[in-house]
Amino acid sequence: MRVLDLGCGDGHDLLAWNVVSTDDVTGVDINGARVAAARERFPGRTYWQAAGESLPFADGSFDRVISNAGVPYMDIAKAFTEAHRVLLPGGRLSISVHRWNFTMTELRNCFPKPIPTLFRLYVIANGIIFYCTGRTVRSFTGMTESFQTKRGLRIALCRAGFENISFSEWADGRLVVEASKRKRAGQVAGVATAA
Numbered sequence: 001m002r003v004l005d006l007g008c009g010d011g012h013d014l015l016a017w018n019v020v021s022t023d024d025v026t027g028v029d030i031n032g033a034r035v036a037a038a039r040e041r042f043p044g045r046t047y048w049q050a051a052g053e054s055l056p057f058a059d060g061s062f063d064r065v066i067s068n069a070g071v072p073y074m075d076i077a078k079a080f081t082e083a084h085r086v087l088l089p090g091g092r093l094s095i096s097v098h099r100w101n102f103t104m105t106e107l108r109n110c111f112p113k114p115i116p117t118l119f120r121l122y123v124i125a126n127g128i129i130f131y132c133t134g135r136t137v138r139s140f141t142g143m144t145e146s147f148q149t150k151r152g153l154r155i156a157l158c159r160a161g162f163e164n165i166s167f168s169e170w171a172d173g174r175l176v177v178e179a180s181k182r183k184r185a186g187q188v189a190g191v192a193t194a195a
């Protein structure tokens with residue numbers, strides 16, 4: 001199975017995501033230093049330094065897209081559109097996101113330093129915008145961050161073309177959302193296939 005790890009960071013064990021050693025894993029991260037560190041830790045994977053909002057892959061390149069806490073730092077509408085584009089029909093998206101309490105903890109941790117506090121207030125505002133519209137806006141620093149709600153995720157995923165949206169909470173408190181790209185007519189259930 002071809003798996004894309006979006007916002008792969010330094011690389012991490014993907015067992016919790018049911019990724020097995022026979023899977024063909026490609027990691028993408030915007031940060032070159034993190035890509036280099038990931039390449040050292042997991043040399044058997046393929047890596048690209050790229051933005052999740054503009055993926056350097058052809059349509060239908062992957063059976064699965066996963067992302068562990070990478071999407072909260074992206075323009076989510078664009079990242080979902082790209083994830084949908086690079087998935088095969090029937091392919092699955094599985095991501096963990098940041099809930100509002102993550103952002104509140106970050107706010108408490110940085111208060112009263114003015115710039116970090118201002119940035120956290122932007123993240124809260126962006127999370128509210130995401131809740132209402134399923135879209136995010138970029139901050140005054142040029143970076144994007146938001147917290148995610150089920151409502152906002154449903155809006156953004158449906159808009160990008162995903163279906164079968166479901167949520168689960170992992171034992172460590174992570175909120176995980178899964179969705180799939182519509183199968184082609186006549187496609188066998190659960191099997192993502194190349195054209």
Ligand SMILES: C[S@@+](CC[C@H](N)C(=O)[O-])C[C@H]1O[C@@H](n2cnc3c(N)ncnc32)[C@H](O)[C@@H]1O
Nearest residue numbers: 007008009029030031051052068069070073074
């Ligand atoms: C919280 S870290 C998670 C890293 C990794 N997934 C993990 O679980 O350890 C978020 C990662 O997303 C990356 N990132 C942020 N914005 C991005 C973007 N627009 N496109 C791709 N990666 C991005 C960051 O460089 C960072 O490595």
